[in-house]
Amino acid sequence: MTEKILLKGNIALAKGAIAAGCRYYFGYPITPQNDIPEYLSAELPKIGGTFIQAESEIASINMVLGASASGVRAMTSSSGPGISLMQEGMSYMAGSELPGLVVNVMRVGPGLGGIAPTQGDYFQATRGGGHGDYFNIVLAPASVQEMFDLAIKAFELSDKYRNPAMILCDAILGQMKEPVVLEETKTVIPPLKPWALTGSKGRKPQFLKTLYLSDGEQEAHNLELKEKYDRLREEDVLFETKGLDDSEMFIVAFGTVSRIAKTAIQMAKREGIRVGMIRPITLFPFPTEVIRETAKKTPRVLVVEMNTGQMLQDVKLSIENSVKLRFYGRPGGGIPTPEDMLREIRVMFNEEGF
Amino acid sequence: MKKVFSRPKSLIDRQTHFCPGCTHGTAHRLVADAIDHFGVQEETIGVSGVGCAVFMYDYFAIDAIEAPHGRAPAVATGIKRVHPKKIVFTYQGDGDLASIGTAETIHTANRGENITIIFINNTVYGMTGGQMAPTTLLGQQTTTTPYGRNFQNDGYPIRMAEMLATLEGVAYSTRVSMHNAKEVLKAKKAVRRAFQMQIEGMGLTFVELLSACHTNWRVKPLEGQKRVEEELIPYFPLGVFKERKGKDFL
Numbered sequence: 001m002t003e004k005i006l007l008k009g010n011i012a013l014a015k016g017a018i019a020a021g022c023r024y025y026f027g028y029p030i031t032p033q034n035d036i037p038e039y040l041s042a043e044l045p046k047i048g049g050t051f052i053q054a055e056s057e058i059a060s061i062n063m064v065l066g067a068s069a070s071g072v073r074a075m076t077s078s079s080g081p082g083i084s085l086m087q088e089g090m091s092y093m094a095g096s097e098l099p100g101l102v103v104n105v106m107r108v109g110p111g112l113g114g115i116a117p118t119q120g121d122y123f124q125a126t127r128g129g130g131h132g133d134y135f136n137i138v139l140a141p142a143s144v145q146e147m148f149d150l151a152i153k154a155f156e157l158s159d160k161y162r163n164p165a166m167i168l169c170d171a172i173l174g175q176m177k178e179p180v181v182l183e184e185t186k187t188v189i190p191p192l193k194p195w196a197l198t199g200s201k202g203r204k205p206q207f208l209k210t211l212y213l214s215d216g217e218q219e220a221h222n223l224e225l226k227e228k229y230d231r232l233r234e235e236d237v238l239f240e241t242k243g244l245d246d247s248e249m250f251i252v253a254f255g256t257v258s259r260i261a262k263t264a265i266q267m268a269k270r271e272g273i274r275v276g277m278i279r280p281i282t283l284f285p286f287p288t289e290v291i292r293e294t295a296k297k298t299p300r301v302l303v304v305e306m307n308t309g310q311m312l313q314d315v316k317l318s319i320e321n322s323v324k325l326r327f328y329g330r331p332g333g334g335i336p337t338p339e340d341m342l343r344e345i346r347v348m349f350n351e352e353g354f
Numbered sequence: 355m356k357k358v359f360s361r362p363k364s365l366i367d368r369q370t371h372f373c374p375g376c377t378h379g380t381a382h383r384l385v386a387d388a389i390d391h392f393g394v395q396e397e398t399i400g401v402s403g404v405g406c407a408v409f410m411y412d413y414f415a416i417d418a419i420e421a422p423h424g425r426a427p428a429v430a431t432g433i434k435r436v437h438p439k440k441i442v443f444t445y446q447g448d449g450d451l452a453s454i455g456t457a458e459t460i461h462t463a464n465r466g467e468n469i470t471i472i473f474i475n476n477t478v479y480g481m482t483g484g485q486m487a488p489t490t491l492l493g494q495q496t497t498t499t500p501y502g503r504n505f506q507n508d509g510y511p512i513r514m515a516e517m518l519a520t521l522e523g524v525a526y527s528t529r530v531s532m533h534n535a536k537e538v539l540k541a542k543k544a545v546r547r548a549f550q551m552q553i554e555g556m557g558l559t560f561v562e563l564l565s566a567c568h569t570n571w572r573v574k575p576l577e578g579q580k581r582v583e584e585e586l587i588p589y590f591p592l593g594v595f596k597e598r599k600g601k602d603f604l
């Protein structure tokens with residue numbers, strides 16, 4: 001089936017989760033992601049799934065933890081303050097090596113903030129977010145199609161690495177409608193999980209824990225987790241490139257901003273400035289390698305974000321100091337326009353006179 | 355000769371880390387007894403809270419998981435919804451259940467999740483070294499109420515079994531004690547009743563066990579048992595506060 005249907009991003013994501021075999025959703029209402037729980041509260045009961053509106057995001061993530069420990073694909077979704085409340089649970093999930101999907105349709109902060117589009121939770125998402133030495137797998141869709149596709153991908157990676165995964169998007173991606181192709185053949189049967197808690201019939205009792213008190217035990221556990229994150233960096237970095245071969249400079253942007261950047265790149269091309277783009281799809285693991293190699297050939301980089309410079313730090317860590325780096329950011333619900341970006345491109349062009 | 359008393363097979367033959375005289379060991383035994391009694395060792399999943407009871411998986415020969423502090427009922431909800439036929443219980447202390455996890459406790463009970471909550475009330479934070487618990491009695495000295503708990507500053511000790519009995523989702527709510535053999539036998543019946551009602555699908559079952567923490571009360575074990583009887587029970591009366599007779603909620 002390649003029929004295109006018009007879908008809202010949040011709904012596409014919910015459909016992607018169902019396509020991935022997720023039958024357990026636990027969540028608490030918060031704008032701008034309410035379409036996800038509303039849709040799943042109607043759909044999951046029809047297919048033998050479970051939907052619970054929890055008393056808080058703290059309870060939601062712990063229900064995900066419990067369901068995931070029981071061997072199934074489970075998820076929650078939230079925004080801003082709710083995602084903050086989930087950090088405790090996500091830390092425990094990383095520590096006890098439990099998969100599970102957390103969707104963050106970001107809202108502006110700090111505090112209650114607002115519901116306008118933003119990318120202000122990049123640090124929280126990509127640095128672990130909760131306490132302890134761990135990372136989340138973070139995927140950043142840039143279209144409604146990817147809201148569907150990456151929901152499936154997030155479950156795959158989360159199970160592969162037994163680590164929580166996050167979809168990081170914004171209100172534009174959540175609320176916007178675009179044509180989507182749903183691959184109906186993708187009725188995924190989630191993998192068997194021999195570590196899951198099912199009652200000990202026919203085997204020895206097993207347990208999941210995060211507390212390690214004996215000398216050296218916690219360190220060994222942390223080093224095991226590190227190996228996993230290193231493996232992620234080697235095997236599962238996702239990114240999109242555009243026009244890098246003959247470019248004079250390139251933009252690094254993720255999610256919604258990368259869509260706007262494509263327009264700016266076309267406008268620059270009309271002025272005779274050749275601009276390429278690298279769009280990280282996995283924010284953790286970050287596409288360090290491709291940025292480093294591209295910057296060697298094209299040492300002019302413009303980072304654009306809807307925040308005051310968060311992914312910027314990962315770009316800085318990827319490139320040599322000699323590379324010319326410029327940042328343009330709109331925080332607090334401000335959306336960079338193609339004209340804004342074109343202006344930044346021109347500044348770099350004039351300064352450098354490539 | 356007929357063997358009349360032995361270690362429950364759901365309990366691993368291992369020395370515990372509990373202080374000598376601590377009633378956690380007794381409470382573990384009562385839970386293991388209930389699991390054995392109903393023959394559900396291989397069908398049971400335990401959820402431990404944070405505190406002295408966190409090492410459940412070291413002592414129970416069952417599948418088990420550690421929940422974040424206070425979140426055991428939410429974790430148990432996730433497990434039970436995936437495995438509705440399995441026996442799921444949480445084992446939580448007073449700080450875990452009645453302070454940091456109060457919301458999870460009340461809402462899990464209110465949803466009538468078909469799980470069993472074993473609640474150890476010893477009026478003090480044990481593992482962290484004897485700080486005030488939500489159940490600390492007025493006037494009781496702890497490391498954070500060095501002048502005694504004062505309601506004007508610290509509020510009042512909370513009665514969980516009575517509070518939960520008011521919720522429609524709760525099938526069984528009781529408070530028992532373990533300060534002498536007679537009370538332990540009553541407690542054993544209560545724990546069995548709670549598991550039985552879960553097996554019958556009647557809703558959330560809650561057993562509050564008054565427990566002594568001699569170490570943090572700074573008393574000898576026997577004095578601790580005496581304190582349970584003379585000070586705890588007058589404020590935390592024993593009894594059944596709710597017991598559903600049938601699936602009358604359906």
